Amino acid sequence: MTSNPFSLVLHGGAGVLADRSYQKEIDHMRALAGEAKEMLGDGMAALDVVERVVYALETSGLYVAGKGSSPNTDNRYELDAAIMDGATRNAGAVAAMEGFVSPIQAARKVMETTPHVMLAGWGANKLAREAGLEAVDDPKSYYKPAAVPDNRAIATGTVGCVARDRDGRLAAATSTGGTLKKTPGRVGDCPLIGAGTWADQEIALSCTGQGEYFIRSLAAGTAAARVRYLHESPDEACRWALKDVKRLGGDGGIIAVGRDGRVAYPYNSEGMKCAVLHADGRITAGVQDQT
Numbered sequence: 001m002t003s004n005p006f007s008l009v010l011h012g013g014a015g016v017l018a019d020r021s022y023q024k025e026i027d028h029m030r031a032l033a034g035e036a037k038e039m040l041g042d043g044m045a046a047l048d049v050v051e052r053v054v055y056a057l058e059t060s061g062l063y064v065a066g067k068g069s070s071p072n073t074d075n076r077y078e079l080d081a082a083i084m085d086g087a088t089r090n091a092g093a094v095a096a097m098e099g100f101v102s103p104i105q106a107a108r109k110v111m112e113t114t115p116h117v118m119l120a121g122w123g124a125n126k127l128a129r130e131a132g133l134e135a136v137d138d139p140k141s142y143y144k145p146a147a148v149p150d151n152r153a154i155a156t157g158t159v160g161c162v163a164r165d166r167d168g169r170l171a172a173a174t175s176t177g178g179t180l181k182k183t184p185g186r187v188g189d190c191p192l193i194g195a196g197t198w199a200d201q202e203i204a205l206s207c208t209g210q211g212e213y214f215i216r217s218l219a220a221g222t223a224a225a226r227v228r229y230l231h232e233s234p235d236e237a238c239r240w241a242l243k244d245v246k247r248l249g250g251d252g253g254i255i256a257v258g259r260d261g262r263v264a265y266p267y268n269s270e271g272m273k274c275a276v277l278h279a280d281g282r283i284t285a286g287v288q289d290q291t
């Protein structure tokens, strides 16, 4: 068992370039983990904390999500997000939504104000508008793509957060601008519950990487099932899921927190931007090794 009742992991996407400094992102993620430590210490619910952290990541413009998203091949910004509450297994997601600052806030609205789990396209936009969420009036001036050009067929970027709160509740949230140069209408793993995002009473997970492979391997749901039925640790289960992604030809990373507060953040991509609030209260951050 761990010594502290809460812990959290956040990520700013899998895949880093060897010749680029990520100090700004590392500093930002570390500061955010510090803010989350305060929130969790004050007794805030894991669900609220993961939403707040992902909102901060979306609006920072530092990652390929929210403000930092890249356009699709039609020059439009279609964003995906999902949030899941482990205690109740309530979930909400938006896919290919346009025109709003925070897809994760829209996902939470789907979860809390509709009988559905996911809304896509104009339906998601309509809900966000009716809920009074902050709109992007001029996409051309709002979005500042954070991604550097990448010639891989499926180049990526995403943000996510998983947390265990003082009462032992788990939650997960993921938000993304999707893969670079994606086809209009393309939806990745991130808003698909069980593929890129999952939370139950045993584990909360958020995936990042080449979404098509995470969908085909049902990465988050498979890792959760391995914890539930095979009693693997979060780290073992995530590593198994990543091996399956690799077997299919993809790569990426997964962040997770288990019911006892144990965290995991393995990746098989070239690095993963990530910060960790460990159960002993330490905060580490990095794109390869955590310091």
Ligand code: ASP
Residues within 6 Å of the ligand: 013, 014, 155, 156, 157, 158, 176, 177, 178, 179, 187, 188, 189, 190, 196, 207, 208, 209, 210, 211, 212
């Ligand atoms: N998984 C995301 C997607 O395929 C991208 C990423 O994580 O970088 O949309």
